[in-house]
Amino acid sequence: MEMTFSIVKPDGVKKNLIGEVIGRFEGQGLKISALKMLHLTKKEAEGFYAVHKARPFFESLTTFMSEGPIVAMVISGNKAIEKVRQLMGATNFKDAAPGTIRADFASDIEHNIVHGSDSTESASFEIPYFFSAMELF
Numbered sequence: 682m683e684m685t686f687s688i689v690k691p692d693g694v695k696k697n698l699i700g701e702v703i704g705r706f707e708g709q710g711l712k713i714s715a716l717k718m719l720h721l722t723k724k725e726a727e728g729f730y731a732v733h734k735a736r737p738f739f740e741s742l743t744t745f746m747s748e749g750p751i752v753a754m755v756i757s758g759n760k761a762i763e764k765v766r767q768l769m770g771a772t773n774f775k776d777a778a779p780g781t782i783r784a785d786f787a788s789d790i791e792h793n794i795v796h797g798s799d800s801t802e803s804a805s806f807e808i809p810y811f812f813s814a815m816e817l818f
């Protein structure tokens with residue numbers, strides 16, 4: 682059993698894809714262990730993506746991530762980190778495998794619908810950034 686963290690990004694919420702994304706996770710046997718809708722401030726988005734602070738896309742990414750509500754969730758299951766990343770597809774939707782969330786719905790490299798932790802280290806930072814121990818099931 683493993684836990685990972687995922688977000689339906691502002692573009693996914695705007696495109697009515699909350700249920701679609703959650704349905705794909707549940708459809709693979711993964712469990713929703715925590716779930717909430719919230720609107721990040723620019724500062725909160727910067728804190729979440731601090732690992733990308735030096736990257737050229739940081740400013741644009743954190744503006745995008747704070748421009749509308751998101752759905753944050755914790756997903757549990759066997760190999761949850763890898764399974765969620767596979768369902769998401771590659772960062773750039775042009776490289777994403779057919780049938781993945783990003784291949785099906787992303788509009789450009791930034792607006793790619795979904796986030797998922799890329800490692801146990803990332804998940805250990807990202808889960809408590811959004812959820813307290815009492816909010817995890």
Ligand code: UDP
Nearest residue numbers: 738742771772790791792793795796797799
């Ligand atoms: N991103 C971007 N331009 C890039 C790379 C990434 O706008 O050249 C955005 C995109 O929204 C991506 C996020 O920054 O999902 C975080 O980048 P990362 O490399 O961590 O990709 P992910 O783990 O989301 O696949």
Ligand code: MG
Nearest residue numbers: 796797798799
């Ligand atoms: Mg990443």
